[in-house]
Amino acid sequence: MSLLKKSQLSIAVGAAGILALSACSAGSLGSPDEQESTSQESTTLSLLVDNSEQTVAIANAMVDSFNDAQQEVVVEVETRPQGAEGDNLVKTRLATAEMTDIFQYNSGSLMAALDPAENLVPLTGDDYMSAVQDTFKTAVSIDDEVYGVPFGQAMAGGILYNKQIYADLGLETPKTWDEFMSNNAAIKKAGIDPVIQTYGETWTSQLFVLADFHNVTAQDPDWAQEYTSNNRKYANEPAIRGFERLQAVHDADYLNKDFASAKLTQGLQALVDGTGAHYPMLTFAIPAYLELSEDAAENIGFFAQPGENADTYGLTAWTPAALYIPTTTSDEKIEAAKKFFAWTATPEACDAQSAALDPTGPYMIDGCSLPDGLPTAVTDLQQYFDDGNVSPALEFVSPVKGPNLEKITVEVGSGITSAQEGAERYDEDVKKQAQQLGLEGW
Numbered sequence: 001m002s003l004l005k006k007s008q009l010s011i012a013v014g015a016a017g018i019l020a021l022s023a024c025s026a027g028s029l030g031s032p033d034e035q036e037s038t039s040q041e042s043t044t045l046s047l048l049v050d051n052s053e054q055t056v057a058i059a060n061a062m063v064d065s066f067n068d069a070q071q072e073v074v075v076e077v078e079t080r081p082q083g084a085e086g087d088n089l090v091k092t093r094l095a096t097a098e099m100t101d102i103f104q105y106n107s108g109s110l111m112a113a114l115d116p117a118e119n120l121v122p123l124t125g126d127d128y129m130s131a132v133q134d135t136f137k138t139a140v141s142i143d144d145e146v147y148g149v150p151f152g153q154a155m156a157g158g159i160l161y162n163k164q165i166y167a168d169l170g171l172e173t174p175k176t177w178d179e180f181m182s183n184n185a186a187i188k189k190a191g192i193d194p195v196i197q198t199y200g201e202t203w204t205s206q207l208f209v210l211a212d213f214h215n216v217t218a219q220d221p222d223w224a225q226e227y228t229s230n231n232r233k234y235a236n237e238p239a240i241r242g243f244e245r246l247q248a249v250h251d252a253d254y255l256n257k258d259f260a261s262a263k264l265t266q267g268l269q270a271l272v273d274g275t276g277a278h279y280p281m282l283t284f285a286i287p288a289y290l291e292l293s294e295d296a297a298e299n300i301g302f303f304a305q306p307g308e309n310a311d312t313y314g315l316t317a318w319t320p321a322a323l324y325i326p327t328t329t330s331d332e333k334i335e336a337a338k339k340f341f342a343w344t345a346t347p348e349a350c351d352a353q354s355a356a357l358d359p360t361g362p363y364m365i366d367g368c369s370l371p372d373g374l375p376t377a378v379t380d381l382q383q384y385f386d387d388g389n390v391s392p393a394l395e396f397v398s399p400v401k402g403p404n405l406e407k408i409t410v411e412v413g414s415g416i417t418s419a420q421e422g423a424e425r426y427d428e429d430v431k432k433q434a435q436q437l438g439l440e441g442w
Helices: 015-023 032-041 053-069 083-095 127-131 134-139 163-169 177-189 202-210 213-219 223-228 240-251 264-273 283-290 331-344 347-356 376-387 405-413 419-436
Strands: 043-050 073-080 102-105 149-151 155-162 193-195 276-282 300-304 315-318 321-324 390-392
Touching: 043 053, 043 083, 043 331, 053 073, 053 331, 053 347, 073 083, 073 331, 127 331, 134 390, 149 331, 155 163, 155 264, 155 283, 155 376, 163 177, 163 300, 177 193, 177 240, 177 276, 202 240, 202 276, 202 405, 213 223, 213 240, 213 315, 213 390, 240 405, 240 419, 264 276, 264 283, 276 283, 283 376, 300 376, 315 376, 331 347, 405 419
Parallel strands: 043 073, 043 102, 193 276, 315 390
Antiparallel strands: 102 321, 149 321, 155 276, 155 300, 155 315
């Protein structure tokens, strides 16, 4: 799935510090014996992260705070490219035993593709892991071993909505699909597009299917495991519901007229302008819509995609990236890395991240809280985590995802293909990837 290019961040360079250091006399730096003693007392760790401005800002803030808090371990940040080039670099460095002492990488199925049992140090029995939330542990676990600690915040798939429209029409946020469709009927009667779709960027068409996974697993807790073993299908209940929801909003004529060509920014603009009421979307889009309207921070809310039953209503979450220790790290440095990980799993580490960038989702560490004054959608999202009504998205609990889902969901959402036919085609689409992964049962 493509990712939105977020707003450019201004990251300061420590030139003043360099100038101040160069201005110091040799004596002020301590004698050679003192310098050698200091270096012997600390262990230096290298941390590899992707070079997005957001990632670098978070990494630098965490490392600076950790380094200032103690003397035993010094962490230094290195960067790598993003995207396919960065993925290949990570895999190559692991394969050639040239990986840094710690590295940042995706959780979920992409982590599973790194062959964790061979390449990553397990953290399963470490005391600090008790502070890491179970939803995240699921996304960094293979065969009962846990391999990573959270880096950054979670996001979710669901419905961004215009709160002013809801207030004007006297609507309440829905907890069932029937309630959602009833709201859509009232919104259409008021002359407003009930559901925004933006198939000009085809990846956005997947949300009704992907964000429905909490509803799938609520009905069948073993669905992901059985799907990975080829014992569950999207063409059958409960998973077909996501495709049916996509078809339902089209057949009811609830979409914006330009849904086939509109793009993400146009969809967000319609949402903040109030010409559209609901936009199925990932919450990482929050920073983008904040730039489009002065009142968007307060006026745009978020709710999880409703399912069949209000009693099992909850959220499909995308877990954050993780920090890992490669097995090539020396025993001494593994111990030092785990000291850094223990600090990472604390509210102090979360506060350091929040100071660097306003959070757009919850931290997955117990005891961490979000600062005041965040957009309404962020606090709406946090409530699901506080209530424990969260399931990880399928890609974090199964490696099986076909390459053509977004093409199929565009066709279903456009009325070209029925939900049943689309689901059956997607079941065929995933076979090649499952076979390439060598999964049993395929």
